[in-house]
Amino acid sequence: MKKMTYAEAIRDGIRVEMNRDGNVYLCGEDVGKFGGCFGVTAGLVGEFPGRVLDTPITETAIIGSAVGAAAAGLRPVAEIMFIDFTGVCMDELFNQAVKMRYMFGGKAKIPLVLKTICGGGVAAAAQHSQCMEAWFAHIPGLKTVMPATPADAKGLMAAAVRDDNPVIYIEHKQLLGLSGDVPEGEYVVPLGKADIKRAGTDVTIVAWSWMVHRALAAAEALAKDGISAEVLDPRTLVPLDKAAILASIAKTHKLVIVHEAVKTGGFGGEIAAVAAEEGFDLLDAPVKRVTAPDTPVPFSPVLEKAFLPDEGKIIQAVKELF
């Protein structure tokens, strides 16, 4: 184990996989000399000559070329600087990367990692702060990864790189500086396996990415009021560890879902539907969702604070179930 930040853990994950497999390369805007917009890939360009490539501002070609390179046998890790910019390359992702295998009758493999960052809290306003994971989770053929801790960030990066399918790996700005114990060397966290970040018996809180930490803080506060909250982090939305969610509900009989993305069409609705379809008899109360409201992300820190789900909103939602 070694203490490292979430950003260092991502970098270490990429480094280990690049050392392990010469077909892995990293490309994107400013990922090389500049070290990434948030410093996540700092130094890799010197460690892997010719394998860390600064691209022009060219999202379509970044993902489109990664699709072609993956089809031709490489394993690209292609960065789109902010998830908000993926709109510029959605065709390459949702019509090309994820469909080639199916449309070609299983004859192609596209081992492509789209690495990007989501989330608010830094007053970056509506075009640099969104949580768009539900878009991606809705695309068959794509896997959606959202690590919340440094160890998960490293292990899930390894799993994403090793996966033979397109994977979107979504970091969160608020977590980059978060420090934690991370296994050294090769370390893989399997896709599709949830993690109980805090065990509890009275209510299940499903949360991912930054919201895991807000849910944990809420759970601490709830414990003082005698409510034992279990915080379950699915870690990957696709594949989704339904069994872990249902097992937790079987124990607590109450479900609150927390996500930073806006409510309508959000992935929380999917988890609520899983609970209703497959766990209806396990529930003693209606399912609650704590999410951002259905607006673009505001700029002013005052407005953004009001926009983001926080401990208070989570605690309130939980208490409404008792």
Next chain:
Amino acid sequence: MQLTKENLLAFYQTMVTIRTFETKAAELFAAGKLPGFVHLYIGEEAVATGVCANLTAKDYITSTHRGHGHLIAKGGNVDLMMAELYGKATGYCKGKGGSMHIADVDLGILGANGIVGAGQPIAVGAAFACKYKQSGAIAACFFGDGASNRGTFHEAMNLASIWKLPVVFVCENNMYGISNCQRDHMNICDISDRAAAYGVPGVTVDGNDVVAVYEAAAEAAKRARSGDGPSLIECKTWRWRGHFEGDPATYKNPEEQKTWIGKDPIPRLAQKIVELGHAADADLAAIADAVKARVAAAVAFAENSPDPLPADVLTDVYA
């Protein structure tokens, strides 16, 4: 460059195979035997043939929604192609792709493509893989005049240029993006002019002259293989049919249509072969007959093939 008798006869056979396959597809579609959309390449055979004659099985191509010709010219199997047009389990894509998505990854054919212009960055990526692995292979990217207006074209050309990738961009200018004539969708005459914006050589050739296409592509392929980067070849040609089968194409000028049909690339090559004394008319007729039998066998293969099983809807989503 001196093309041999074998080269020219091979071109002839490829072009006749494309024409025969597609003429049959048109008939089958009209008879209600083929589901979905069918976009034909009739009239444009010299382009795929001339370009792919410079490629080996190790090289990559990306294609368009009008992809049958590219597949055949790159060595695709007509049985598997025809079965795919029928949506059969024996088709190239097990009935999951159809005409617009046929691929043969083993032959470097990274798919026809239902999205105009989508193949360009994919070809750039395949070319990057060739350079990265130092495999000596290259990629050729087919696209139409309409696709040259898309952002993908500009991003792909620019990235290929700065990374000096071994890719040959082949614009098949058939003068129409569905119903929209080139005159109405761009203010330039030669699409090859666009290459200059990316520091890439661009040439325009007669796309109905297979030898002219072959020679331009040979130079571009040589440049790509020697590490000098991408090229753009514009092949001026003509789409004989509507955009899709069933499109009456009333937007086309009948005089222009007549003029272009007069420039049919197949009799032009036949005449050259005969003039050079490489073959007699009867020899060419024998090639055409053999091709006809081959395509008839492909139709029989398709018709006698099983449908996919409904349960197969769930397979091949993930590796």
